[in-house]
Amino acid sequence: MQWCIARWTCATIAVLAMPAASSQILDNFFDGSQLQEIRLTMNPADWAMLKQNYLADTYYRCDFEWQGIMVKNSGIKSRGSGSRNPIKPGLGIHFAEYNPSQSFLGLQSLVLRNFAQDASMIHERLTMEMFQRLGLLYEREVHAKLFINDAYVGLFLAVEPLDERFTLTHFGESDGYLYEFNRIAQPYYFNYLGDDPALYVPAPFEPKTNEYAPQPEKIRDMIHDMNFSSDADFPVVMQKYLDLGSFVTHVAAEEFLSETDGLMDHGMDNFYLYRRLADNRFVFLVWDKDETFAATDLDIFWGTDQNVLMHRALAIPEIRQRYLEALLEAAQIAGGAGGWLEQEANRMLDQIRNAVIADPSRVCPVGDLGLQPCPLELFETQEGWLATFGEHRTAFVEGAVVAAGFSMPSPLLKPGAAMNPASLVAQLTPGSLARIDAPLSVSETTLAGQLPLPRELVGVSIQIGGQAAPIASISSSGAVVQVPWEVVCGTASVVVQDQSTTLNTISVEVRPSSPGIFAVTHADGTLVDATHAAESGETVVVYATGLGAAVVSQTSGEAPSGLVLLKSQVSAFVRGLPAPVSWAGLSPALVGLQQVNIEIPAGVPSSSTVALQFMMLGEMGAPYALAVR
Numbered sequence: 001m002q003w004c005i006a007r008w009t010c011a012t013i014a015v016l017a018m019p020a021a022s023s024q025i026l027d028n029f030f031d032g033s034q035l036q037e038i039r040l041t042m043n044p045a046d047w048a049m050l051k052q053n054y055l056a057d058t059y060y061r062c063d064f065e066w067q068g069i070m071v072k073n074s075g076i077k078s079r080g081s082g083s084r085n086p087i088k089p090g091l092g093i094h095f096a097e098y099n100p101s102q103s104f105l106g107l108q109s110l111v112l113r114n115f116a117q118d119a120s121m122i123h124e125r126l127t128m129e130m131f132q133r134l135g136l137l138y139e140r141e142v143h144a145k146l147f148i149n150d151a152y153v154g155l156f157l158a159v160e161p162l163d164e165r166f167t168l169t170h171f172g173e174s175d176g177y178l179y180e181f182n183r184i185a186q187p188y189y190f191n192y193l194g195d196d197p198a199l200y201v202p203a204p205f206e207p208k209t210n211e212y213a214p215q216p217e218k219i220r221d222m223i224h225d226m227n228f229s230s231d232a233d234f235p236v237v238m239q240k241y242l243d244l245g246s247f248v249t250h251v252a253a254e255e256f257l258s259e260t261d262g263l264m265d266h267g268m269d270n271f272y273l274y275r276r277l278a279d280n281r282f283v284f285l286v287w288d289k290d291e292t293f294a295a296t297d298l299d300i301f302w303g304t305d306q307n308v309l310m311h312r313a314l315a316i317p318e319i320r321q322r323y324l325e326a327l328l329e330a331a332q333i334a335g336g337a338g339g340w341l342e343q344e345a346n347r348m349l350d351q352i353r354n355a356v357i358a359d360p361s362r363v364c365p366v367g368d369l370g371l372q373p374c375p376l377e378l379f380e381t382q383e384g385w386l387a388t389f390g391e392h393r394t395a396f397v398e399g400a401v402v403a404a405g406f407s408m409p410s411p412l413l414k415p416g417a418a419m420n421p422a423s424l425v426a427q428l429t430p431g432s433l434a435r436i437d438a439p440l441s442v443s444e445t446t447l448a449g450q451l452p453l454p455r456e457l458v459g460v461s462i463q464i465g466g467q468a469a470p471i472a473s474i475s476s477s478g479a480v481v482q483v484p485w486e487v488v489c490g491t492a493s494v495v496v497q498d499q500s501t502t503l504n505t506i507s508v509e510v511r512p513s514s515p516g517i518f519a520v521t522h523a524d525g526t527l528v529d530a531t532h533a534a535e536s537g538e539t540v541v542v543y544a545t546g547l548g549a550a551v552v553s554q555t556s557g558e559a560p561s562g563l564v565l566l567k568s569q570v571s572a573f574v575r576g577l578p579a580p581v582s583w584a585g586l587s588p589a590l591v592g593l594q595q596v597n598i599e600i601p602a603g604v605p606s607s608s609t610v611a612l613q614f615m616m617l618g619e620m621g622a623p624y625a626l627a628v629r
Contacts (some may be wrong), residue, residue, distance in 0.1 A: 024069060025620045026105045029158070030140035032125070035351050036158065038112075039065040039147045042076065047148055054078040054089045059097050064104065071095050071104045081183075083116035083290075085371045088154050088361035090114040091146075106618040111159040112146065116371055118290040119364040120382030121356060122348045124157060127257055127289035129344060133333045133415055134253050134326065135426065135507035136246070136491050137170060137285055143352050154361040155352060162272050162285055164209060169617050171283075171489045172512030172548070177215060177275040179205040180287075187267025190308040192227040195220070205273065218275060222282065226309055235316050242282045244313050245322045246491040249507050250284050251310055252326035254292070255300055256334070256397055261291040264303030264310065276488060283490045293385070296392035300327055300400045322493075324406040325504045331397045333415050334390045341390035349383055409504045411439035418464070418494045418508040420546045421480060422516030423622035427509050428464065428492070431485045431554060432545040433592035436462055437478040438496050438503060445475040452557035453482060453591055459499045465492030465510065470557030470591065482592040483510070484556040485549075513548035513568060515614040515621025518593070530609075533629035536602045539582065542572075547594040547616065550586055560586040568616050570596055574626065575610035577601045604628050 029036065042062035050060055059075035075097025080090035091112040095102045104110065115121040124141065131138040139160040146156050160166065168174040184204045193199040200223065201207060201216030222241040229237040238244055254262045262270050263284070272285040304310045313319045334341035356362065356379055364374035414437070416426045421435035428434050446458050453470035455461060460479060462469045467484035479496075492510045496503040520528040521541045528534045549567040554560060564586040572579040580599040587593035596614065604610055611623035 024067065024105065025615070026107070026140075026618070027620055029066060029105055030142045030160065032142050032348075035355060036066065036142050036144040037147065038144045038156075038158065039150070040076065041065070041149055044149060050076070050078055051086050051089055054084050054086045059094065061098065062093075064093060064095065066104070069104070071102055073098050074102070074104075079111065080114070080116070083114055083371075085114075085116060085363055087371070087373060088114045088116070088363040090116065091156070106165060107161065108163060108165065109161045111161055112144070113157040113159055113288075113290070114363065115155070115157065115290065116363050117365065118382075119374055119378040120293075120349075120386055121155060121157070121352060121379070122345060122386070123292045124159075124289040125348060126341070126345060127253075127259075127292045128286070130257060130330065130333065130341075131250075131253055131286055132509075133340075133426075134249060134330060135415075135418070135509050136250055136253060137283070137509060139166075139286070143348070143355070145355050152358065152360065154359045155355045162208070162287065165618065167209075167274060169619050170509075170511055171274070171276055171278065172617070173277050175209070176277045177210055177218070178208040179214070179219070179273045180208055181268060181271050181273065182206055183267060183269055187306075189268065189306050190223055190226055192223055208272070215275075218280075219273070226312070231312075231315065234312055235319075238309075238313075240281070242284075243491070243493075244316070244319050245493050245505065246507060247284055247309065248313055248319055248323040249326040249491070250286065251304070252323055253286075253330055254289075255298070255302060256327055256330035256393065257289075257292040258294040258296070258298040258393065259289065259292045260294045260298075262289070264307055266303070266306075268307070276490065278488050281488075293389055296389060297396050300397060300404070321406070322505055324401050324404060326507075327397055327401050328406075328408060329415050329504075329506060331394045331401075334394045336394040337388075337391035339390055339394070341394075342387060345386040345390070349386070409502070411498075411501075411503065413438050413494070413496055413503040413506050415506060417478075417506060420514055420516040420622075422518045422545050423514070425514060425516065425622055427511050427514040427546075428483045428487075429511055429514050429546040429548055430483050430487045430489070431549060431556075431592065432483055432547065432594070433472070434464065434469070434481050434483050435478065436481060436494065436496065438498070440474065440476055440478065440496075440498050441501075442474055442476055445473060447473045451559055451591065452555070455557070461497045463493070463495040463497075464508075467556075472591065482556060485554055486556065513616040513619070513621075514546040515544055515570075515616060516546045517542055517544045517612060517614070517621075517624035519543050520612065520624070520626060528627060530627045533607075533627040534600050535606075535629050536600050536604055539597055539599050542596045542598060542612070542614075543587065544594050544596060544614065545592055546621065547584070547596070547614065554586070557591065559589045559591050563588065566594065571615040572596065572598045573611075573613050573615065573620075574598075574601055574628075575604050577603055579612075600628065 040062045046060040059077045062076045064071040064074045075094040078089040079092035093110040128138040144158045164174040197216035200219045207214035270288040274283045362374035366372040417437040419426045455468040457471040465487035469481035472480045550564045566584045570584040583597040587595040612626040614621045
């Protein structure tokens with residue numbers, strides 16, 4: 001497989017037809033290329049009561065339906081804080097409220113936002129896409145028309161919930177400590193409230209997991225050290241609690257998008273904290289971003305002096321540099337006039353415009369009257385504002401960063417430069433291969449040529465999440481490395497050292513699994529392609545990366561010794577049909593590759609190219625174009 005790794009051409013993924021409705025997956029529901037429709041059936045009197053008592057958290061029964069998938073006897077309630085209103089309530093759907101065994105495509109619940117603070121109806125979804133492109137953790141979201149008893153009640157934003165399923169798919173664990181931050185009476189900036197753990201949990205940090213043993217002393221200890229460690233000790237002391245680089249990148253994303261109701265608000269708001277069991281460190285999770293895009297000239301250091309953590313982090317030269325780099329990275333993603341941000345805003349607005357016009361319950365702040373029926377002209381005004389926001393905000397931020405004394409390094413590591421080399425998705429997995437696109441000073445391709453893989457090759461070294469990555473190959477356009485097994489899932493920094501030059505740092509999301517397929521062979525080793533297609537009933541060998549941990553601990557840079565099984569179960573699907581898996585493990589004698597033996601199921605059309613996909617931890621990997629005869 002070394003030829004495949006070195007050349008990367010085998011990683012090209014075709015755009016393939018979606019699986020049949022019986023094989024729908026969560027990614028299909030959150031497919032942002034189309035406007036979704038959700039249909040609820042419930043007692044009309046219950047719907048009227050929910051709107052009338054919109055401040056209550058009372059559940060009512062409903063049947064939930066999406067594209068033929070029905071979850072009967074689900075629970076529905078009004079939800080939100082400042083967005084609650086009787087005109088268009090924000091809604092929470094709890095599929096297991098009356099039947100604990102129920103779920104919808106693996107979800108126990110679903111949030112339906114009502115856009116009560118956002119007349120454009122796209123602020124939050126754009127924000128989540130920016131977080132994704134910056135390599136930060138984010139929730140999947142999609143616009144959906146909601147029908148209740150076949151009557152259109154309005155456009156909503158369906159939001160992936162932050163819960164045990166989310167932590168399992170993003171961190172590989174479902175039993176860590178998840179807290180939602182809620183405002184308290186006085187503005188809060190991570191200041192120390194006292195020694196009593198009850199001053200921190202359940203308010204302002206409300207436990208969402210481990211509610212009966214939330215370990216509030218862990219939050220108290222972090223905030224104590226955040227406030228009272230000396231300037232000299234602060235970087236080392238905080239390192240045991242969280243990754244400062246990832247934190248300031250999160251803040252940079254909010255600041256670029258002019259968030260006035262987030263981490264740097266007049267009293268923090270709209271985030272979750274998750275403490276990983278893997279390393280007992282806290283991770284910030286973004287939440288509720290409908291008040292972004294406030295101003296094109298918002299100071300890039302707005303609110304940072306008040307926030308204890310951010311103020312002290314920016315006093316560290318390396319962290320301040322990381323913050324400014326992240327701001328410029330966001331500006332590069334936005335792209336200025338005609339760039340990605342403008343194009344994506346226009347695409348979303350085109351997608352939802354008719355649904356907004358027809359929405360009978362639009363609601364938004366109107367003057368000093370609070371939440372009122374939202375005039376259509378406010379939506380149209382926001383359209384115009386968003387059309388030019390990217391251009392003006394990018395120019396302002398770039399100028400402000402330069403004025404802050406920062407100069408962009410050259411050559412440049414671009415956003416999204418770290419990816420799975422098989423799927424080309426900007427997600428990495430511990431122990432698997434990573435492709436790093438970077439302009440390097442070497443003149444020719446160099447393969448490592450030996451095991452264990454070296455941590456430096458022809459003067460180039462790469463760190464992922466603070467760990468030196470074993471290097472498989474180096475070329476003038478980048479490198480292929482193994483993500484060290486020691487890297488913890490979440491947001492990780494990528495640092496490239498080329499001779500004496502250190503490129504700018506970028507972030508990448510690291511997940512417990514993110515399957516990508518390189519190639520498929522017949523049992524005799526012949527490559528499956530259009531000339532030598534697979535056939536129903538045949539067992540083929542799939543070479544992949546991103547399938548996660550093994551049942552036995554492995555050493556980074558070393559090939560596995562013997563046959564080593566994967567820790568998590570792998571399910572395979574060919575054109576949406578289950579394909580039996582007879583073996584799934586690490587590829588013997590190869591670093592960073594996994595091997596899965598599957599049987600091509602009956603029912604796959606002959607003389608066709610179909611999607612082969614792996615599912616792990618309830619999430620489907622990228623499709624691979626498989627030829628079948």
